Amino acid sequence: MPSGLHFLVAAKQSEIAHLEQLAQTSALVSASAQLVHSLQRERGLSNLFLASGDDQWATALEKQTEDSVRSEARLRICLAEMVEADEPVLHRPRVLNRIALALQGLDALPFLRQDVSRKGLKPAGATVAFIRLVDALLSMVFEAADASAEPDISNCLVAMFNLMQGKELAGQERAAGAALFASGKADRNQQEHLIHLIESQERNFTVFLNFADEAVLNVWARSASLAVMPQELQRLRKALLESADGGPLSTDCSQRWFDACTDRIEAMKLVEDALASELKILCEKRIQISKNELARFELVAKAPLASPAAQEQAARHFFAQTSASTATLPANRISSDPEAGASAGGTELxxxxxxxxxxxxxxxxxxxxxxxxxxxxxxxxxxxxxxxxxxxxxxxxxxxxxxxxxxxxxxxxxxxxxxxxxxxxxxxxxxxxxxxxx
The missing domain is CATH 1.10.10.10 (Winged helix-like DNA-binding domain superfamily/Winged helix DNA-binding domain)
Structure with a gap:
């Protein structure tokens, strides 16, 4: 008959399998984050290209599109490797659905780029299309955070998701503001949309700051454009938000706005990279700890059975235990030699x-x-x-x-x-x- 220790070993094996699944998910999260970052910049340049009325942004957009294509290729390679290895993370229906949706959007991306290059879209239409694709990619990160059962890793994933979501909203603000400046005219609906984007990203950053660990928070605090809103960006925000509906906006501010927003978003990307590294380290560290614990459990499982008298004494010990006597078991409590356990007495075992x-x-x-x-x-x-x-x-x-x-x-x-x-x-x-x- 299986003993309690048998199920304890099985529980630890299940825990390790879950941790390894989280490690696989973290690789997918990192690849998704890089692609999202590239698409966010491509979206901003697409808006400038469509709203400016000339081709001054065509070269920059073409170069950024090439970067997005490379990032997409890396994500697809990551997914292909996971499929080939039959990774457990791909056995979760919700994750599979999110991946399927994201890939459908990526398959349609070349057609969106054709419409942009032909100027067959308005800036708002291109923005909505890019947002839908980015949301599909972010949803994979959300599913990873929602599935984690490890506190440190879960906190890291929650911080990562909220940072990526806040960064995405900052990217939408960059695109919307760039289109407004390029059009040369203020629009009340777009101004209200900008206010919504600013408020929403601040809520995401608040959650991120609550869940990120000290090392990541230090990266955030060291950034001059994150710890305090840059004055240039504050002035440009004020110009966008306080202009009368239909009033003039300086088209010369498009480049300044785009560059100021980009500097801030690039600083967020450094924090995002730090979080991705922290996530990988946490997974590896937690897996090793669990494997060490499993080795201890298996060692005890192989030890000789105690005498009937010792078994009775140990059984009664279950009811005699008090909360004060349940301190964490020292690592040296169990010898690496099974014979040592037997000689120490069945009761100790x-x-x-x-x-x-x-x-x-x-x-x-x-x-x-x-x-x-x-x-x-x-x-x-x-x-x-x-x-x-x-x-x-x-x-x-x-x-x-x-x-x-x-x-x-x-x-x-x-x-x-x-x-x-x-x-x-x-x-x-x-x-x-x-x-x-x-």
Whole structure:
């Protein structure tokens, strides 16, 4: 009959398999992050090219497109290697669905580029298309963060997702602002959209700062363009946001705006790279620790059985244990020599097994407690997105309008945005079914 130790070993093996899956996911996250960064810059240059009315941005756009193509190739190679190796991460349906959606978007990307090169799109149309593709790539990172059961790795993934999401919103701000300056005319709808982008990215950066570790936070703090908003960018933001609707904007500011936003986004990329490195190190370190623990468990499992008297004494020891006696088992408690365990007496062996079981249970409890904050952050995003979707469906609102409505409700009621979102969802059952759009 299998013993408790048998299942303890199986639990540790399962834990290692999960960690190795997270390590594989981290490679996919890093490749996705690099492609997202390239596409964000391509989107900004596409907007400048489309909005400027001339071909002054054509060369820069062509060069950036080549960089995006190389980044895409690296992501596809990463996925191909994972398929060939039959990596466990590819056995998760939600991840597979996200990958399928992202690849569908990448397959359509050459046609989008053709439309841009022929100037067959307006800047807003190109922006929406790029956003849809980037969102598909970011969703893979979100799924990775949502699946992790390791607190340190989960925190790192939550920090990574929110940094990437905030950086994406900063990229959208760059593209929208560049198009406004290039058009030479202020637009009230676009100004409100910029306000939404600025507020949303700041929320993402707040979550990132709460979950990132000290080393990554130091990279953020050392950046002059991240710790404090650069004055040049502040002045250009003010010009965009405070101009009267339809009022003139200096087209000469397009390049200054694009460069100022790009400097800030490039600084975010350095932090993103630091997070990717930290994620890889955390996975490798945690895998090694778990493998060492598994070796200890397997060593005890091979030790000789204790005498019946010792087994009875150890069994009674289970009920005699107090919370004060459940300190972490020292690493030297179990000898590397099985015979040493036998000579030390069956009672010590059984106590060691009991202590290991309790250590493992205590570790799992601690992990669950530490994961609550990360899960809460991810769940808040899910709830807010669902509430926005409900408002969009029932009130025929755009995403920006739905978010603005919820934000205004939160301000009027002096409540948190997540509380307003929960209240909106609570009304879902009594709202009429939306009429089909015509």
């Amino acid at each position: 059984e106590k060691s097994i009991l202590d290991m079981v309790r250590d493992q249970a205590r570790q799992l409890q601690t992990m669950n407690e530490e994961l609550e904050a990360a899960r809460a952050s991810l769940n808040e995003r899910k709830v807010i997105e669902r509430a926005k979707g409900l408002l969009m469906a029932h009130r025929r609102l755009t995403e920006d309008e739905a978010h603005k409505t919820m934000r205004q409700m939160a301000m009027n009621q002096n409540r948190r945005l997540i509380d307003v979102a929960n209240a909106v969802l609570a009304m879902a059952d009594v709202l009429p079914t939306p009429a089909p759009s015509r």
